[in-house]
Amino acid sequence: MTSPSFDTIVDGLSEVDCDVLVIGGGTAGPMAALKAKQKNPKAKVILLEKANVKRSGAISMGMDGLNNAVIPGYATPEQYVKEITIANDGIVDQKAVLKYAQNCYSIIEELDSFGIRFQKNENGDFDVKKVHHIGTYVLPMPNGETVKKALYRQLRRAQMLISNRYMATRLLTGKSGRIAGAIAVNTRTAEFLVIKAKAVILCMGAAGRLGLPTSGYMFGTYENAANSGDGYAMAYHAGAKLANLECFQINPLIKDYNGPACAYVAGPFGAYTANNEGKRFIECDYWSGQMMLEFFNELQSGKGPVFLKLNHLHSDTVGEIETILHTVERPTRGLFHENRKTDYRKDMVEMHISEIGFCSGHSASGVFVDDFARTTIPGLYAAGDMASVPHNYMLGAFTNGAVAGEDAAEFALNHDFEAFDAADVKLEQARVLAPTKREDGIPPNQIEYKTRRLVNDYFQPPKVTRKFELGQARLAEVREDMENNMVVTNAHELMRALEATSILDCADMAAHASLYRAESRWGLYHLRTDHPDKDNENWFCHTLLSKQDGKMTSEKKAVDPYVVPVAEEEKDLYDKQRIRASA
Amino acid sequence: MPFAHSPSAVPVVVDDAKCIAEKGCRVCIDVCPLDVLRLSDETGKAYMAYDECWYCMPCEADCPTGAVKVNIPYLLK
Structure with a gap:
């Protein structure tokens, strides 16, 4: 019944060129594109998006607040750097975090000028809330549902x-290793677009479709399912290095709904995470690996499941929280509770932990970038959830997107187009179109389902070496099926097939990186049963994963000397998440 | 191997009486991040062609005539 104008595969290839190509129009991407254009108004900047920039990315429907706002009077950049360093067990490139912390306030002011309002108190100051273990960084956004519209207005202007x-599928590089552009395919016609670019910025979001939700649907409710890890896979195949992929992202979510519980919103009003006795068991609801480990332990214990507790709050307070939670970011949450007749005033909300993913927005697994958002490939940048600056959330995507945009515009001014081998385009066309050439085979949803089911079965922490090895062997079989037997009948399915290849690449990287780091670190995110202890002597370092001579390889990278010192007695503050029994 | 199609109750429902796709409106189809809405050849109206949803709601929020409703699907309910 689908209209023939949609999804019919068309043979075609066009070529364009630009100074700066931004791939991904969610959060970091629009800001990167705007800043590149501001930096050099003469530059030709193209913003490429798999969906439609009007409503694409993790903040499609909006966002309820800034989770990491460093605002004068409430916190200093140095305090923030220290907190994020401690929350990450010390494995942090502080220079990049410090730059974010120093720049983010001016980005808040700029977003304010776009018409995105932030909560202010009766004195007219920003009304910042405490959610982190040590400092105060959470700033509510009362009209957070307007974010994408405000960004789109700026892009139009x-x-x-x-x-x-257009879905980007591979990056093009030249003989010198420099970036040369990207190849993309239209998601409704399968026509190709080759974009020659002097600089490329990847803003392609998290790998949020890695583990499989238990709901029976392939897509969860937390992460925009379009964020299938395409940026991670493209960076990998281009030869870029990816940092700390073993530091998985795992979130506390509302059970069954699979969407965010938003303790960051409800917490400052007095809500908290509780066990089945209605008691607190963690000191702080800020997401860290250590917090997630206590969450996991409580779920497994006789005191599970875990709940978000609001039923001790005044009815008016609950009303205020409902207004935020049910209109901004994920409005279907209200509908979910309504169906079940859940009333926050009476009932606690049952929670669960999510499947695994990669996302620097919340943890630390991303394409390695320095404090200029530069990857290890000259002319290639990354920002937002897919770049390695840890815990950077939405404001980090905006702030680091801006950094990337400005530096990329500068790079494009100083470099000409890099030549690439036309054979690379031919090869990529053949790879992309292979599933369209088959009459028979396995549809992409089954390839994806099997990949992700194996990820859950074998890679979900606690990480067991033997299980990882079995998982790798099974995934190798899926890869063979994918490469030789995957079949699609239209362009929409082809997009899903290409996403399935990204997901499988991410699954392989998740396993490889996890087996490389022979210790436990970051609480639940990298809890290895065969190496249960933190080993600072051998593993106080980043790990970088990359493709070397066609093979997946991992290496250590020393942590750069801190620019903000952390005192010995502060280093393990995030290890003490469990509420101690009172004497 | 031949394919089978299993039925699945979809979350996004379009009220044909309110949908103005025949006047050229494509708002819901345009904004969907997962590109799951299409025009029906039979009715000329928008409908959910692919059951691949994350319940984000721009289709409902941006529809100019209030024709689109996003429901919580059975398995999540």
């Missing part, structure tokens, strides 16, 4: 060149 419904 700047007359940005936008290509919607």
Whole structure:
């Protein structure tokens, strides 16, 4: 019944060129594109998006607040750097975090000028809330549902060149190793677009479709399912290095709904995470690996399940929380509770932990970037959830996107186009179109389901070496099926097939990186039963994963000397998440 | 191997009486991050062609005539 104008596979290839290509129009991408254009108004900047920039990315429907706002009077950049260093067990490139912390306030002011309002108190000051273990960084956004619209207005004003419904599939590099552009495929026609670019910025979101939700649906409710790890896979195949992928992202979510519980919103009003006795068991609801480990332990114990508790709060307070939680970011949450007749005033909300993913927005697994958002490939940048600056959330995507945009514009000014081998385009066309050439085989949803089911079975922490090895062997079989037997009948399915290849690449990287780091670190995120202890002597370092001579390889990278010192007695503050029994 | 199609109750429902796709409106189809909405050849109205949803709601929020409703699907309920 689908209209023939949609999804029919068309043979075609066009070529364009630009100074700066931004891939991904969610959060970091629009800001990167705007800043590149501001930096050099003469530059030709293209913003490429798999969906439509109007509503794409993790903040499609909006966001309820800034989770990491460093605002003068409430916190200093140095305090923030220290907190994030401790929350990450010390494995942090502080220079990049410090730059974020120093820049983010001016980005808040700029977002304010876009019409995105932030909560202010009766004195007219920003109304910042404490959610982190040590400092105060959470700033509510009362009209957070307008974020994407405000961004789109800015893109229109700047007359940005936008290509919607194009999915980038591979990066092009030249002989010198420099970036040369990207190859993309139209998600509704399968026509190819080759974009030659002097600089490329990857803003392609998390790998949020890695583990499989238990709901029976392939897509969860937490992460925009379009964030299938395409950026991680593309960076990998281009030869870029990826940092600390074993530091998985695992979130506390509302059970069954699979969406965010938003303790960051409800917490400052007095809500908290509780066990089946209605008691607190963690000191702080800020997401860290250590917090998630206590969450996991409580779920497994006789005191599980875990709940978000609001039923001790005044009815008016609950009303205020409901207004935020049910209108901004994920409005279907209200509908979910309504169906079950859950009333926050009476009932606690049952929670669970999510399947695994990669996301620097919340943990630390991303394409390695320095404090200029530069990857290890000259001319290639990354920002947002897929870049390695840890815990950077939405404001980090905006702030580091801005850094990337400015530096990329500068890079494009100083470099000409890098030549690439036309054979690379031919090879990629053949790879992409292979599932369209088959009459028979396995559909992409089954390839994806099997990959992700294996991820759950074998890679979900606690990580067991033997299980990882079995999982790798099974995934190798899926890869063979994917490469030789995957079949699609239209362009939409082809997009899903290409996403399935990204997901499988991410699954392989998750396993490889996890087996490399022979210790336990970051609480639940990298809890290895065969190496249960933290081993600072051998593993106080980043790990970098990359493709070397066609093979997946991992290496250590020393942690750069701190620019903000952390005192010995502060280093393990995040290890003490469990509420101690009172004497 | 031949394919089978298993039935699945979809979350996004379009009220044909309110949908103005025949006047050229494509808002819900345009904004969907997962590109799951299409025009029906039979009715000329928008409908959910692929059951691949994350319940984000721009289709409902941006529809100019209030024709689109996002429901919580059975398995999540």
